[in-house]
Amino acid sequence: MSMFRNSIVKLVASHQGLVSNCRYATAASTNLKAVLANQIPEKQEEVKKFRKEHGSTKVGEVTVDMMYGGMRGIRGLVTETSVLDPNEGIRFRGYSIPDCQELLPRGNGGTGEQPLPEALFWLLLTGEIPTQQQADAISKEWNDRAAIPNHVTTMLNNFPSNLHPMSQFSAAITALNSESKFAKAYHSGVKKSQYWEYAYEDSMDMIAKLPTVASIIYRNLYREGSSVGAIDPKKDWSWNFATMLGYDNADFVELMRLYLTIHSDHEGGNVSAHTTHLVASALSDPYLSFAAGMNGLAGPLHGLANQEVLIWLTEVRKKVGDNITEDGMKEFVWNTLKGGQVVPGYGHAVLRKTDPRYTCQREFALKKLPDDPMFKLVSALYKVVPDILLEQGKAANPWPNVDAHSGVLLQYYGMTEMNYYTVLFGVSRALGCMASVIWDRALGLPIERPKSFDTPALKKLAAAAKK
Structure with missing residues (x-):
């Protein structure tokens, strides 16, 4: 059935003039890590060759206004997962949101109208449109990894009711770092070439656990601490999340799939994505890095x-x-x-x-x-x-x-608790942030350390530039 659906999707894409640019998953494997392991050496060589040939090529200029204006417009980051075009909007690995809604596999619960965030995560990591089986394999893997340690549950249940949901969310993610495979491997002396593998493991674990963490926060604050229930292995990530929150409306499940997909990534320069990238560049593990990004998302100029x-x-x-x-x-x-x-x-x-x-x-x-x-x-x-x-x-x-x-x-749909909305944003943004962190480690990107100036030094530079 999925092969038939993929054939129909390709036919539709061809009719829309998209098929020449579509990159469907070529590997039969439903193991995302194995697919990445095949891609990474080729990408590493591509970047190495590109830097050797064009490492000194200038791709922009920096003005004084850019420096004082929040580095707006400065070309200074590499983000493989998405690009924000001023006129076309966000493109995930080259695919627009309408493309993704047309091409990505869907879930079998709800009404089946919206793409699975799992499918988008596969696309963000590999640049390929996954098959239904590959998307479903991610659903299963996240369900298998979803359990959270008792100390995190205890901490969440003991937070005061006046502690903002985003503060609770960030604190819980930080506490989940007790489970970090990356941190353990680093302290055991793992080779740098293997960093991406442990970043991948942490990312998959964390994404899997976030709906449970977020649901406990919601139930504690707004549903008198009622139980979130267990993960249903037959449901996908969004469907389980909606259920744990306490919403059983099929249309709400579709809204969650839509919401979690479109909020996932927005290039690398926004506060949450850039902060996660920056902290991870110090080789902080993915939990600590993403928690930092969530503190940025909590700002009124970003996620609020x-x-x-x-x-x-x-x-x-x-x-x-x-x-x-x-x-x-x-x-x-x-x-x-x-x-x-x-x-x-x-x-x-x-x-x-x-x-x-x-x-x-x-x-x-x-x-x-x-x-x-x-x-x-x-x-x-x-x-x-x-x-x-x-x-x-x-x-x-x-x-x-x-x-x-x-x-x-x-x-x-009844979720009137506005203070909680940014937590939903955070659950979604994990997809893009973690896909980027995995590729940061795969490409061996170094610690981020831009040069800064005080105003007197900048005045001297400006004066010298006018001569």
Whole structure:
């Protein structure tokens, strides 16, 4: 059946002009580590040859504004897993989000409409579209690795209720470092050429355990500490996560698959991905590295943005009601801007078009909850905000980003606890961060240590550059 499905998918891709660029998994093996072991020597040689030929080639320049402006636009990182194009949006190993929704294997629970995050993880690591059997093999492996040690459960159950969910999430990931195979191998003197193997083992273990950790946090804070239950070996990663959270709606399972896929990776320069990469470059194990990244994700300018959007939307609805006209919405948005406020969920540091992650969530909502008042409000804003921001002339990107939509979907299915949303983001972001860490170790990338200057030294450099 899966061979028939793959044939149909290839036929569809060919019709769309995609097939010439599609890289389907060529190996019959369902062992992801074995597939990687075959790929890594070839990639190592490719990078070695490239650096030998072009190591001194200049690929950009740094301005004083870039240095003071958060290194925005500086070309300084290697990230194999995804690239963010200002006009096309995110591409995972060359595949757009619509490509992934069309080509990646799906789950057998829920309604079977959304791709499996397991399939995306295979793609992020190998650059190949997996078969259904290969995606299912990852589901099984993560189910087998999902158990968490007792000391982590005890710690989570003893956290005070006023400790933010992201603080609990980060602390639990740090505590899971007791299970690190990478740390044990390093202290045993493992060869550098084998670092990637132990980074892989830790990454697979950690990704497998995160839904259980996240579900315990949710149940403790919002469901009176009720049990998360056991992992069901017949369910995939997202389905088990939804069940452990306490949601048995088939559409919510599909939402989890969608959410966990589209939030997984966004190039290497965002705070969570870059922090994970930076800490891992010191050869901290994947648990410690990802915990650091999660502390960055917890910031209001990064992972907490979806909460701010939902809070703002709730306030908008209170003020304008459910029957606002387009002219009324325009007036409200203009008043917001003239009052010195921004429109949350609009604009992006890199993108110069509607975020494809927003678009696929909108398509989901149009199909599943077209009459929801909050979705209608989001749609009404989408009609008027971009033109207003363009007219205002201050926004380089007047289009909505992923945060403009995600909270509304979660709230519709009953997950109204906004403080928890970033934990979901974190579970998803593990896929991209860990795929990158594995390749960082496979390519032998060194500790990251950029050169810094104080302002007097920078003034001297600037003066010398003008001569």
